[in-house]
Amino acid sequence: VTATDAVEQVGAREALDALRAVVGDDHLLTDTAARATFEQPWRGAAGSALAVARPADVEELRGVVRVAVAHGIPLVLQGANTGLVGAGVPDGTGRQVVVSLTRLDRIRELDVVDRTVVVEAGRDRESLDQALAEYDLELPVDLGASPSIGGMVATNTGGARMLRHGDMRRRTLGVEVVVIDADATLLSDLGALRKDNGRLHLHDLVVGGDGRRGIVTAAAIEVELRPATRTTALLVPSGVDAVMHVLDVFERGSGHALSAFEVMSDTALGWVRAALPAVADPFPAGAPALTVLVELSDRDASRDLEGLLLRLGSELAASGHLLDALVVPPRTAWTLRHSLSEAAALCARARGRRIFALDVSVRRSRLPALIAELERVVSDDTSGRDLDGDLELGHFGHWGDGGAHLLLSMSAGATEHDISSVRRELHEVVAAAGGSFSAEHGIGPHNLASYLTFVPAWQRDLESTVQRLFDPCALLGHVSAGPTT
Numbered sequence: 001v002t003a004t005d006a007v008e009q010v011g012a013r014e015a016l017d018a019l020r021a022v023v024g025d026d027h028l029l030t031d032t033a034a035r036a037t038f039e040q041p042w043r044g045a046a047g048s049a050l051a052v053a054r055p056a057d058v059e060e061l062r063g064v065v066r067v068a069v070a071h072g073i074p075l076v077l078q079g080a081n082t083g084l085v086g087a088g089v090p091d092g093t094g095r096q097v098v099v100s101l102t103r104l105d106r107i108r109e110l111d112v113v114d115r116t117v118v119v120e121a122g123r124d125r126e127s128l129d130q131a132l133a134e135y136d137l138e139l140p141v142d143l144g145a146s147p148s149i150g151g152m153v154a155t156n157t158g159g160a161r162m163l164r165h166g167d168m169r170r171r172t173l174g175v176e177v178v179v180i181d182a183d184a185t186l187l188s189d190l191g192a193l194r195k196d197n198g199r200l201h202l203h204d205l206v207v208g209g210d211g212r213r214g215i216v217t218a219a220a221i222e223v224e225l226r227p228a229t230r231t232t233a234l235l236v237p238s239g240v241d242a243v244m245h246v247l248d249v250f251e252r253g254s255g256h257a258l259s260a261f262e263v264m265s266d267t268a269l270g271w272v273r274a275a276l277p278a279v280a281d282p283f284p285a286g287a288p289a290l291t292v293l294v295e296l297s298d299r300d301a302s303r304d305l306e307g308l309l310l311r312l313g314s315e316l317a318a319s320g321h322l323l324d325a326l327v328v329p330p331r332t333a334w335t336l337r338h339s340l341s342e343a344a345a346l347c348a349r350a351r352g353r354r355i356f357a358l359d360v361s362v363r364r365s366r367l368p369a370l371i372a373e374l375e376r377v378v379s380d381d382t383s384g385r386d387l388d389g390d391l392e393l394g395h396f397g398h399w400g401d402g403g404a405h406l407l408l409s410m411s412a413g414a415t416e417h418d419i420s421s422v423r424r425e426l427h428e429v430v431a432a433a434g435g436s437f438s439a440e441h442g443i444g445p446h447n448l449a450s451y452l453t454f455v456p457a458w459q460r461d462l463e464s465t466v467q468r469l470f471d472p473c474a475l476l477g478h479v480s481a482g483p484t485t
């Protein structure tokens with residue numbers, strides 16, 4: 001143990017004692033077993049934390065921040081830990097304290113007439129939605145996981161119904177944030193006005209901050225009346241180029257009823273069949289190259305959405321854009337869609353393969369060409385990359401918003417270097433099409449190299465300037481990821 005290590009150890013011990021005094025013995029987790037679930041991300045390798053602090057309320061949280069600033073302890077913020085780019089778990093240094101927000105979970109105010117809710121950051125999406133259901137309201141940002149509200153604000157979650165209801169940037173009307181300074185300054189802007197051009201709005205700076213623009217403690221969110229009826233179908237387009245025409249016909253012909261337009265590839269559906277036999281298989285004879293999940297919903301329970309769906313489907317079949325259409329119950333359709341990630345991971349494990357995911361976007365008019373190009377690049381056996389002939393691509397995603405998740409499976413022998421070079425190669429294809437390397441999952445350590453490559457220096461400088469406003473001592477985020485400039 002060097003003199004520096006010894007000083008650090010004493011400093012860390014003092015910091016832990018101070019944190020314990022703030023959150024109490026039961027809510028400062030230091031032993032390996034208790035920390036484990038907070039260190040393991042949804043995807044990727046586990047990190048290692050000095051401790052996990054679980055403050056009960058905003059004042060305890062501010063106490064944690066004061067200790068961190070006084071002792072120079074780096075922090076990583078965590079909500080429900082469903083993030084997919086490794087940003088909500090500690091890195092491998094063992095120096096960070098994970099601040100878990102889950103105990104800040106109160107609904108502070110629900111204004112039914114205004115259709116707004118002020119909710120604390122640790123509240124999970126599903127239980128908030130259940131509470132809203134009692135008033136026939138919903139949080140329409142919906143996805144196959146139940147993240148925390150703070151995590152959703154920090155990552156600007158899009159979800160499966162963004163096409164109709166927008167992302168968290170669109171739904172957030174205000175935030176309350178703790179700044180990482182000696183006073184743990186609390187900035188509160190929860191007035192929830194839809195119209196207010198009289199000042200700068202805190203949430204305009206904070207949404208999408210990736211855990212580096214202060215700690216969100218509460219948010220004011222615009223909610224919606226719940227639809228009274230929903231209909232879903234699985235459509236088989238005649239080819240990748242027909243997909244956007246199908247979308248256009250549904251947007252023009254459904255009178256605002258279209259609420260989701262998701263596309264799934266045959267490889268992705270094949271993973272579900274292989275790994276999750278309990279999930280209903282709509283195509284027992286083999287999945288078509290592409291399947292579109294379309295959802296129509298409406299407040300008017302008497303509206304014949306199924307009839308509308310069949311009529312639009314018949315028109316599209318007559319014009320040669322659709323080969324088949326199956327009306328299936330919403331639960332069946334969404335179970336299938338939301339099981340794709342899990343099935344991919346299970347399949348890879350069973351076959352002894354590695355898997356990694358990319359989350360890209362492009363203008364939706366360019367998405368069919370982008371997907372075709374990505375498939376060509378992945379299957380090109382003459383590219384000279386080490387993984388030639390071994391890569392398998394399954395994709396699915398929110399095509400209505402121009403987003404696609406790419407899951408790449410490869411043999412267990414693939415190295416981190418192999419993965420980085422494939423990631424870089426595919427991100428270059430996306431950039432050439434004018435797209436983004438991170439559609440909705442944020443930056444985090446997984447996308448840091450692409451951030452530094454594809455985001456111009458002036459934008460990274462601007463990001464660093466904003467981060468410094470909320471985190472002047474640079475204590476938030478991964479130590480090993482370094483600054484984002």
Ligand SMILES: Cc1cc2nc3c(=O)[nH]c(=O)nc-3n(C[C@H](O)[C@H](O)[C@H](O)COP(=O)(O)OP(=O)(O)OC[C@H]3O[C@@H](n4cnc5c(N)ncnc54)[C@H](O)[C@@H]3O)c2cc1C
Binds near residue numbers: 078
């Ligand atoms: C099965 C599955 C499906 C998904 N589908 C979608 C999808 O369709 N669309 C989509 O957009 N995402 C999707 N995601 C990604 C994920 O759910 C979102 O990124 C989510 O919003 C993260 O919220 P969380 O509470 O889990 O945050 P965490 O994973 O805990 O953290 C994520 C980031 O937010 C930061 N953070 C957390 N809480 C706070 C806070 N209070 N203040 C400041 N920063 C904070 C963390 O530091 C980290 O940078 C999916 C994930 C899974 C597992």
